[in-house]
Structures are given as structure tokens and as C-alpha cells.
Amino acid sequence: MWRKIVRRLLFTVITLIGVSIIxxxxxxxxxxxxxxxxxxxxxxxxxxxxKRVEMGLDKPYIEQYVIYMRGILRGDFGYSHQYRxxxxxxxxxxxxxxxxxxxxxFIFGNLIAIPLGLIAGTHKGSWIDSLVMFIALVxxxxxxxxxxxxxxxxxxxxxGWFPVQGVGGLKYMALPCLSGLLNQASGNTRMxxxxxxxxxxxxxxTATRARGVTWNKIYxxxxxxxxxxxxxxxxxxxxxxxxxxxxxxxSIFGWPGIGQLLVAAVGVRDxxxxxxxxxxxxxxxxxxxLATDILYxxxxxxxxxx
Amino acid sequence: xxxxxxxMALAAMMIIFTAxxxxxxxxxxxxxxxxxxxxxNQTAKSGANDEEVVIRMSSNISHITWDSMQSHQVHCPxxxxxxxxEMDADGxxxxxxxxxxxxxxDGMSVTxxxxxxxxxxxxxxxxSKDLQFTLMRPVNDRTMISARTYSSLENVEIxxxxxxxxxxxxxxxxxIEDINSLPVLDSAEFEKLGEDAYFAKPSTAGPFKIVNxxxxxxxxxxxxxxxxxxxxxxxxxxxxxxxxxxxxxEDTTRVSALRTREFDIIELVPFDDTExxxxxxFQVLETIENRHIMLGCNYAGIFGNQDLREAVSLAINRAxxxxxxxxxxxxxxxxxxxGMASNPNSKGYEYNMDKAKEIVSENYDGNEISLLTxxxxxxxxxxxxxxxxxxxxxxxxxxxxxMMEEATYDVMRSSGQYDLAIGVFNCTAIGEAYxxxxxxxxxxxxxxxxxxxxxxxxxxxxxxxxxxxxRKAAEIAVYQHVMDNFGPYLYLYCTTGxxxxxxxxxxxxxxxxxxxxxxxLHLQVS
Numbered sequence: 001m002w003r004k005i006v007r008r009l010l011f012t013v014i015t016l017i018g019v020s021i022i023x024x025x026x027x028x029x030x031x032x033x034x035x036x037x038x039x040x041x042x043x044x045x046x047x048x049x050x051k052r053v054e055m056g057l058d059k060p061y062i063e064q065y066v067i068y069m070r071g072i073l074r075g076d077f078g079y080s081h082q083y084r085x086x087x088x089x090x091x092x093x094x095x096x097x098x099x100x101x102x103x104x105x106f107i108f109g110n111l112i113a114i115p116l117g118l119i120a121g122t123h124k125g126s127w128i129d130s131l132v133m134f135i136a137l138v139x140x141x142x143x144x145x146x147x148x149x150x151x152x153x154x155x156x157x158x159x160g161w162f163p164v165q166g167v168g169g170l171k172y173m174a175l176p177c178l179s180g181l182l183n184q185a186s187g188n189t190r191m192x193x194x195x196x197x198x199x200x201x202x203x204x205x206t207a208t209r210a211r212g213v214t215w216n217k218i219y220x221x222x223x224x225x226x227x228x229x230x231x232x233x234x235x236x237x238x239x240x241x242x243x244x245x246x247x248x249x250x251s252i253f254g255w256p257g258i259g260q261l262l263v264a265a266v267g268v269r270d271x272x273x274x275x276x277x278x279x280x281x282x283x284x285x286x287x288x289x290l291a292t293d294i295l296y297x298x299x300x301x302x303x304x305x306x
Numbered sequence: 307x308x309x310x311x312x313x314m315a316l317a318a319m320m321i322i323f324t325a326x327x328x329x330x331x332x333x334x335x336x337x338x339x340x341x342x343x344x345x346x347n348q349t350a351k352s353g354a355n356d357e358e359v360v361i362r363m364s365s366n367i368s369h370i371t372w373d374s375m376q377s378h379q380v381h382c383p384x385x386x387x388x389x390x391x392e393m394d395a396d397g398x399x400x401x402x403x404x405x406x407x408x409x410x411x412d413g414m415s416v417t418x419x420x421x422x423x424x425x426x427x428x429x430x431x432x433x434s435k436d437l438q439f440t441l442m443r444p445v446n447d448r449t450m451i452s453a454r455t456y457s458s459l460e461n462v463e464i465x466x467x468x469x470x471x472x473x474x475x476x477x478x479x480x481x482i483e484d485i486n487s488l489p490v491l492d493s494a495e496f497e498k499l500g501e502d503a504y505f506a507k508p509s510t511a512g513p514f515k516i517v518n519x520x521x522x523x524x525x526x527x528x529x530x531x532x533x534x535x536x537x538x539x540x541x542x543x544x545x546x547x548x549x550x551x552x553x554x555x556e557d558t559t560r561v562s563a564l565r566t567r568e569f570d571i572i573e574l575v576p577f578d579d580t581e582x583x584x585x586x587x588f589q590v591l592e593t594i595e596n597r598h599i600m601l602g603c604n605y606a607g608i609f610g611n612q613d614l615r616e617a618v619s620l621a622i623n624r625a626x627x628x629x630x631x632x633x634x635x636x637x638x639x640x641x642x643x644x645g646m647a648s649n650p651n652s653k654g655y656e657y658n659m660d661k662a663k664e665i666v667s668e669n670y671d672g673n674e675i676s677l678l679t680x681x682x683x684x685x686x687x688x689x690x691x692x693x694x695x696x697x698x699x700x701x702x703x704x705x706x707x708x709m710m711e712e713a714t715y716d717v718m719r720s721s722g723q724y725d726l727a728i729g730v731f732n733c734t735a736i737g738e739a740y741x742x743x744x745x746x747x748x749x750x751x752x753x754x755x756x757x758x759x760x761x762x763x764x765x766x767x768x769x770x771x772x773x774x775x776x777r778k779a780a781e782i783a784v785y786q787h788v789m790d791n792f793g794p795y796l797y798l799y800c801t802t803g804x805x806x807x808x809x810x811x812x813x814x815x816x817x818x819x820x821x822x823x824x825x826x827l828h829l830q831v832s
Contacts, residue, residue, distance in 0.1 A: 032713025036720070041752075042745045043454060045720075050448055083521050084502060093522045152562050164563040165554060167523055252556045256523040260555075267682075269713050 012286045023278035024065050037268040078272030087276045098257035104177045106238045109184035117192025139186030148179045148252040165254030176253045195227040239288030358547045359831050361570040364554040387489030388512035413477035413772030420468040423535045426492040428509035434470045438462040439493035455484045477770035480740045524553035544829040575804040577633035583806050589813040595803040601796040602727040606755035613669045615792035620662035621701035628799050631693045638797035666702035678708045678724035680715035722753040739781045743768040754794035
């Protein structure tokens, strides 16, 4: 298995090189000009060109790419002309901010989803099942923007329980997490319910019950293990959410995350910031998916790492 | 296995709860700022320390930069760096850091005399050397954001410890206004630290000093600078001790944070929220922004035809746009804001849809017209574009809206890839139209392909004209020509800035200058 992991890591490097090329090309293909964006609207073409020369944007694209990749290999992610600071530290702080939100959302989302999904799955067709599914469907259908604003108006403005925005401890993270939690919990609830229903229809469950094992033990000791695999899959996609951040939540709640940073960088064509964020996100995502695949094999011995 | 998984999950939660607590030790972030940011997030609400007056402010700023003080978004430099002059609501300049100045009639030099009692937060004394250093930066570095403004400046000579003489290579009529936008830098500290390190925590000479400038989390904290020269000079100086300033991009969030008293003052309040805030007892301040929304006409296309430009102007009901689409502002009656370059006798822009239809039917070939706009141009730009499209289509034009993000819009406009373009122009002082006459119109910065020789001749009469009355007359002539010929710009309306504050703030002490900016000098907070 270790050999397979190493081979996977080598493919990861190739993947990241491909991502770096795309990340380099995309903002340039989108049009726009960083030099023009940094100067006032009345700047002449000569001044814009002088700014391009200062920032090295007048060089051929290949040369710019090589310079950038050389910097990456040295741990230098470049310089953000918009924020007037090195990209690496800027990106890292924003990533941590996004990661905090995503981890909390993932944990609480599943703390809600697992019991609800199990209850719904074990009471298929009952009023409990209908109620849980109704809540889950509403949660998934609810537009996130609307929900975020609703949370602000109700919990912050009307009740005053939480601050409207800002960076800090748990109370500042509560509303942003709640907004992301709804969608995640809803989706996982439905997934777990379906998984539980399918698992309970399996022959081994019938046989286990025939041997006199109680339903509670069957649910928690036998069926739950099989139902947890989708949760692990969800972990993989949560990593994606973590590295990507949620632009909507971060913008509305003023949470300085990496998603908001990427959008702002794209807006002014802050090339090095955009490239580095995309590359960083891809690296985290690839490693995260690899970790998820390894976790599969740990949770379920029947699954072979490949 | 499940027990192990649950134990791991519980352990992870405990670690996260610990990590997320609000009592972490300050850690270094790239700007050297405190990562547990001392911004509006402090657990203490405004005024929690009974001896300290604290205010928290917010605006919709994309990021914090020192590059320009000309934006309404940037107050930090103003509060921290101070200014050479103070501008009043009528656009007149009064002594501030510069206690005296002399501008000869030919505009080829300006002599400035600083006060002798100004100190930076580093402890260094502000002298003519600092002023020379500051003013020569854009001359020596042509890629600085404000370098174009200083193109007339040749050299800065030191006369004595507090006096400098600016020597021009061409007349610079708006010198005083332009140099007022550049904060005086502590040259010794700047040379010691370098540009980026200096601006991470600058040495400043204004009433407040920078305690924390967190560019990463888009917030900053200022603290009263007790050694500031103005505390004993000005009557009723502000009683504020500490300022927290935080980005809040979303309008609803910003307004909600004011309602929960997380902020004391907010800017860029949407018009729709003003009644709600007033009903809840908040104070709302509407100020002239001196931002002009205009429609640029590309002479290279069908709008080289003056009749069609006239039809566009006739078809647009400016008053209706302001009343029903934007909600606030002033319909343009003249090709500029109220102020020195305005003509009070102007008849303004006529709205006449029937006449517009008649002109269109006689002159228009039916080809699709591109209406270019930026999604970030101004408030409700989407609705504005749709209203213009609707009005023009009623007149008989075939209009397609090209809504672009700002970067793409800038490229398309500068390369003339449009027929009509919604644009915004900010002027820095009320009524001063010098830059628009010489740059926007005179130099055709926005690529309208205008070939009106008479217009350019009139713009040249403004260019370098240091005689106030003569320049004013020349600017009026330029705009009269623009109005008579319906191009290259059709002015739509002038915007209003809305600020709001809670009852802690004495709104009457928020002095608003001629540019619509308010300064903190006399701000009183309970």
C-alpha cells in the first residue's frame, strides 16, 4: 500500500504542475490588466506600460511562468500588489480563517446529521421520517444568501445573541457556521437515511436479528459502520470547502477567509495572488482526497487502496 | 472502531474549541499586527473603559492601502497622517500643517511654510526635508499612483527648516488641492525601514497614531496621539481616544452592525435603509459626494453623429432615474456639479421622448448598440443600465447591455470597445473641473475618439491657466460646448453619500468638506 501511496503522490506533483499552468493562464485569459487596475482611471497608456514593466508583466508569458515556479520551489508565492505584502503569509492567515469555519461546520453538521439520519432511516415511513426529510429538503433548498441575512436579522439584530460580523472566538463563528451547517447537515441527513435504509435491507442484518441481537445494537454496532462511509466521502468534499472557503458566508459575515480573498484578487487581476491561491487550494485538495482514500481502507478493511 | 472514531472526533472538537477561544496570545501576522485583531471584535463594546472614548467605524472598502487619500474609502491616512491644508465646505483652503503659502500668478512656483511644532509618532520633528521627500517621491517614481498629478512638478527646493519652494516645469493651477492629498512622510523613518515596512506601521503626524494596521483582516486601530500639535490649537478638538475601523463589504451586514451598536459610524449606507435607521433613532447624514455618473459616447461608431447623441440625451429622463431607480442624488442640469465651474443660467438637459423618436427614425440604421458598464461602477448600476436601455429602446434604439466586471470594463473602455459607456468621475473639490477639462475631455483618456477640434481648443484654454476667474470662465465654456454638442459625455446625475451613526456621536460635529469627506478633528462622542 505504501508503494501505491508514493505513486499517488508522484501523480499529485504532475497534477499540481497542470494546475499551476491553468492557474497562470486563466486570469490572463480573462482579460483585464493588473497595472491598469492599480493606477487611477486617468492613467495614460505610457504610465500603464511603465507599471507593467515595474511588475514584470511585460515579459513573455513563459518567462513569467518560469520565474513564478522558481519562486514556488523556494517557498516564495510572490507579491500581492493589491495588498502590498507577500502572498504566502496573506494566504495562510486567510486559509486558517476559512479552515476554522469549515471544521466547525463539518463537526456540528455531522453531529446533527448522524442522529437525524439514523432516526429517519430506522423509522422509514413514519411521521418522524417525514418530518426529518421535510427539514432536510427545506435546508437544502434554502438559498444560502437569504439564510445568512435571516440569521443576522434574527439572532444578531433582534435577539442580540451573536455579533453581526467580525473575526474572533466562537461567538463570532456561530452565525457563519450555522449558515453553512444547514446545507451540510441537510445533505448528510438524507444521505445517511438512504444508507441506513439500504443497509437494514441487507441479509446479514436479518440474520443478526434472527440470532436475537437487539435493534439498538444492530443500528449502532453493525449498520452504522457501513453507513459512515458517505460521511468520510463528505469529509473529502469538506476539505474542498475548507480550502475554497465560502465567498457568500465570508462576504456577508465579514469573515476574512480565502474565498473572499480569491474573489477580490480575481477582480483586480492580482495575478500572483490568484495563481498562488489556486495552486494552494489544489494541493490541499489533492492531499485531502488522498487522506480520505486512506481513511476508507482503515474504516472498512474490505476496501483496498488504489 | 466506532469508539475510536468518536474519541478522535471529541478530541478534535476540544482542540478546536481551545484554538477558537478569544483569549489567544497575540501572534505575528504578515503586517506585524496582532492576529487576534483589536478591531470591532473586542469584547468590550464602545466605551467599556469609562475613561476612554472609543468609536468603531465601518465602510465598504475592498482593501486598505496607503496609496491614495482621494477616495472616500480611506480615512486612516487622514486621521493618522494629517494634511497640509484644511478644506471647508465651500472648497476654500485654510492653514493646517502648512501655516502659510504663496502662489504667484504665473503658477510656476509655490512656497509652503510648515508649522514648527509638528512631530511624528517616531519622535522626529517634521521639517522641510520631510516635505521635500514626500513631494519628490511621485516625481522620482513615475509608477506611483499619484505620479500623473505631479507631472508639472520639477523640483522641490529647501528654503529653510520649515519652508520649501516647489518649482514647476509648467503651470499647475490645482497645486494646493493636489498636494493636499499626499500625506507628509517621516523621511528618516522611511529611509531607515523601506517602503513596505514603513507602511506596515507608519510614523505619522496626525491626531491619531496607528496601533494596528491589519491589511490581512482589513481592519485598523488608531489611538490618540497626545503629542499632536493641534490639541491646543483648535477649538473643540475631538474627544475620541481610540478608533477601530473594519471592512464590511455587505450593505445589510454593515447596517445591521450599526443597529446592534457594533459600529458607531458607518458609511455607504444604502438609500433604502435610511428610513429604517431614522425610525430606530439613528442619525443619518447625507452629503454631496461629487461623483458624477455620465454616459460616454464613442464617436468612432454611430455616435459620431451629433443628432443621435442628442436623441440619447433627450430620451433619458434623469429626474425619473434619480427619483425611482437610484432614490437619491441630483439630476444633472449642467455638465458638472454645483460649484465653481457651473453655469447657474444653464437650461439643463431636456427630456423629450417624442423629439428623440423623431431623430432616431431619421438617423438610426437599427444596428445593435453596446451599452458598456461595470458591475462595480456605482450603486444600483444594474438597475441604472436597465433603465437607460429601456428609455433608449422606447426611443427606437436597439441597445444591448454589456455588464462587465471592473477589470474587463476598464480594458474595453480604454480600447474604445463600446458605443455608450456608463462612467463615474470623482472630483476632489467642489466645482473644480480642471482635471476633467484637461484629462478626461482634453486628453480623451476614456477613448471616446472625439474629434471635436473646437472642444480641444477650449480645453487648452483651461490647461495651465492659473488665473482663477479666467480658468472658471474657460471651464464653463468647455461644458457649455459639451452640452450644446451632446458629447463626448452626457451627464446623468450626481450622487449622494449617506453616512449613519448612533446616538453616541454628535452628528453635527462631523465636519464635511467640499469633497463630501468628513474629518474627525471636531468629532464629539459621548
